[in-house]
Amino acid sequence: MDVAIRSNIESLKTITEVTWQDVLETDCEGVKNKLLLEDDYIKLLDSLPKQIKNSILEPLGVSKTTELPRPLANQTKMDILSIGYLKEFTSQLTGEIAIEYLKDGLVQSGFWESVEKTSKLNRTIYAFMLSQIDVELLQMCYLVSRCEKFAYEEYLLLMDMETIFDPLKQAQLRQIEQMGIVDPTITIDLINGILERYESSSSTNLSSTCLKILHYNNEILIFILRESQRGGLRTFQKYIVDMNADLIVFRFSPTLKDLRVRAVSVVKEEVYLTIANNIIINLDQRLPANYVKRSNGNSIEVFQTFLQTLLVDNVPGVELNLIELVTPLPGKPLITVEKKSGEISLIQSLEDTSRKVTLSLLIPDSTVKKVKVSFAVNKKKHIFTFYFSEVSEQIYITISGTGGGSQKKRSLVALLHDHTDARIVESRER
Secondary structure (H helix, E strand, O other): OHHHHHHHHHHHHOOOHHHHHHOOOOOHHHHHHOOOOHHHHHHHHHOOOHHHHHHHHHHHOOOOHHHOOOOOOHHHHHHHHHHHHHHHHHOOOOHHHHHHHHHHHHHHHOOHHHHHHOOHHHHHHHHHHOOOOOHHHHHHHHHHHHHOOOOOEEEEEEEOOOOOOOHHHHHHHHHHHHHOOOOOOOOHHHHHHHHHHHHHHOOOOOOEEEEEEEEEOOEEEEEEEEEEEEEEEEOOOOEEEEEEEEEEEEEEOOOOOEEEEEOOOOOOHHHHHHHHHHHHHHHOOOOOEEEEEHHHOEOHHHHHHHHHHHHOOOOOOEEEEEEEEEOOOOOOOEEEEEOOOOOOOHHHHOEEHHHOEEHHHHHHHOEEEEEEEEEEEOOEEEEEEEEEEEEOOEEEEEEEOOOOOHHHHHHHHHHHHHHHOOOEEEOOOO
């Protein structure tokens, strides 16, 4: 144990102040300003767990800080200062999270029981001093601790079916919606390439970089540092103006099916969703990825209300033009019915008892894949398509089509929501 602590003191002394400050975001000047007198060093040493304090005292042949030879040797001061940096660093962390991250290594080395017995006040720094300290370990603990403090938006991976007409391809994409992507390989180089292309193509004049990718707690964590806006900071001596940088955190499930995102409010949703979608597309160019908010799902009951409302043309200015469904008939054939006459509704086209046409009876037992509607604005009709995906007993309704512009699309979404309570999301623009 003493050997491990002593080894870590030497490791801490190899970490430069620049690294402490710029990588680990530790206030080195604040630590040094508290160590102006020799008594300040002694005070810091006395605040440390007994085992760490002894690792500095014993090589000097003393057992108490009052027995230390004065003036303190520079080597002793450097030892205390390096632990002071670590103590300041750990003060930023959520101790339970950092210790949980270190636990596996501590169990393997046989030190976990000793850490558990340490007082809560000193447990975090003691856990570090018994681990194998390096910059990588410290940064990982810092990022994991920070990310657990954030609130996240939750998203679900769907496929944009707007340009997919092959039924077999559609079925394959539906399978990916249900299962996700098996063993995805995501690297820092991949992410940085996506970021570079995004900032360039969007002409943002901002810089962004992938700090780390971490497989942790059954998630793939991606940490991106991105400039957000120009801002100033009033210090005592001067006013500093520069580009603020903020952390964007992606937390993917192992198959990328589920996503949680953290970003500050000034970062528009379009930014991080484009990055997330491009991660999928760069893994497989054939996948039309479209992450949507999980909260935008609809219950089966709401979806049925939405569908029935369209079937009976019960929304002013909205008419059903096409319905595509997988029927319960043998072989589960895909049937598409499109309205060609403006005189009668589509549902009337499906019910002609004189000719024994009763296709409407198939609808309740079928899986509806998409519908097209016409939306009348100022006596002009605009065509929009709705696609349906069922994931985890929720139905996601996606609207696509530029028929008349984005404002008319949003007006239609609002109108249908008012009549059916359905949540509708827009397909990703290409």
